Amino acid sequence: MKDYQISDKIKYLEDFSRETRHYLHTIPEASGVEHLTSRYCKELMKANGYRITESSKYTGFWADLHLSDDFPRIAFRADMDGLEMPDLSDVSYKSRHDNLSHNCGHDAHMAIALTAARYMAEHPGELCFNIRFIFQMAEEDMRVPGAELMVAEGCMEGVDEVYALHNDASMDVGEVRINNNIMSSWGAAWTLDVRGISAHGSTPQKGLDAISETVRIINDLDYIVAKKTSPFSPAVFGCGMIHGGTVPNAIPDYVQARGTIRSMDEETDAILKNSFSSIIQGSELRGYKTTMTCTGYPAIINHRDAYNRVLAAATGFLTRVDKNCKPMTGSEDFSYMINAQKQQKGAFFFLGSGCREKGISNYLHSNPYYLDDDCLLIGAQIFIALATHRSC
Secondary structure (H helix, E strand, O other): OOOOOOOHHHHHHHHHHHHHHHHHHHOOOOOOOOHHHHHHHHHHHHHOOOEEEEOOOOOOEEEEEOOOOOOOEEEEEEEOOOEOOOOOOOOOOOOOOOOOEOOOOHHHHHHHHHHHHHHHHHOHHHOOOEEEEEEEOOOOOOOOOOHHHHHHOOOOOOOOEEEEEEEEEEEEOOEEEOOOOEOOOEEEEEEEEEEOEOEEOOOHHHOEOHHHHHHHHHHHHHHHHHHOOOOOOOEEEEEEEEEEOOOOOEEOOEEEEEEEEEEOOHHHHHHHHHHHHHHHHHHHHOOOEEEEEEEEEOOOEOOHHHHHHHHHHHHOOOOEEEOOOOOOOOOOOHHHHHOOOOOOEEEEEEEEEEEHHHOEOOOOOOOOOOOOOOHHHHHHHHHHHHHHOOOO
């Protein structure tokens, strides 16, 4: 039985929200190349009277609904990119793109934004803000500029408040989690390139084994997290990819590894990143040509006033609102938007998209990844409440 109440005023958009997500689910695209997705979202926003600001440099765009020069401007972010992994879900609207899926639920984020945007355009008399929806490219891949580039190009100019949500199917529909402090980690993606000297597998002394050196470096990085950071400051090091070698009886001369680091405070983030240079220097002293690049995001830190507004909007119709949730160890480049200007405020929250009664309870990036469409109108209703009440 549902313990929340969707407003009668937005129930007419239920089919639209579901159909929109299902279509977007069929066309996932990798970070930075969301051409079909961007075109589809632009067409819907234009049809609802929004003015589009776009660039030939990237697929992201923002859409404005200007009502009054006396109104402040509120912005909502929706990320567009999918993941480079196959869609193993058993649904009629399965991904049509090979090795691409929306296993992080960004299809839901866009559907929520498009649903809220349509309602706002159809009910301008209820609004007390000028409206901006930011459709962002490349949230998933830290190597591809996403929010940072859009902020540099002006998406946050004139914005007084900015909000974003992230679905989470490990939480049931009707749940919201938020806090008034750190919501995500300082995070970075690293790429390690190790070049040695190839040799026959029977004569390793004649080469420099790039695989052994890569393993040594990965273990050294693991050691830094275990022994060089404070036990009171959580940190995570992970290696998700190692590629090297072509045959089993030869020592390869090149290996590439990729992974991530996460931390919960800026000091620990600096310790981890500064450790890279000393480890690389040690590798070079052993005769290898080794490089390591690192790109990442700062943490999302919610602003108190914006946090209180989300709380008021959510508790107006939801009973399961965690007001002091733990931060996620994952990272989010929405941090660039929330920190874009000193005078603005903003907040980020988690929206339950699972349903244990329906067997939907999985984690982001798992495969298959299912979510319950009932979450869509909940997310839209929170966005609408934020745009129609300055005090909520």
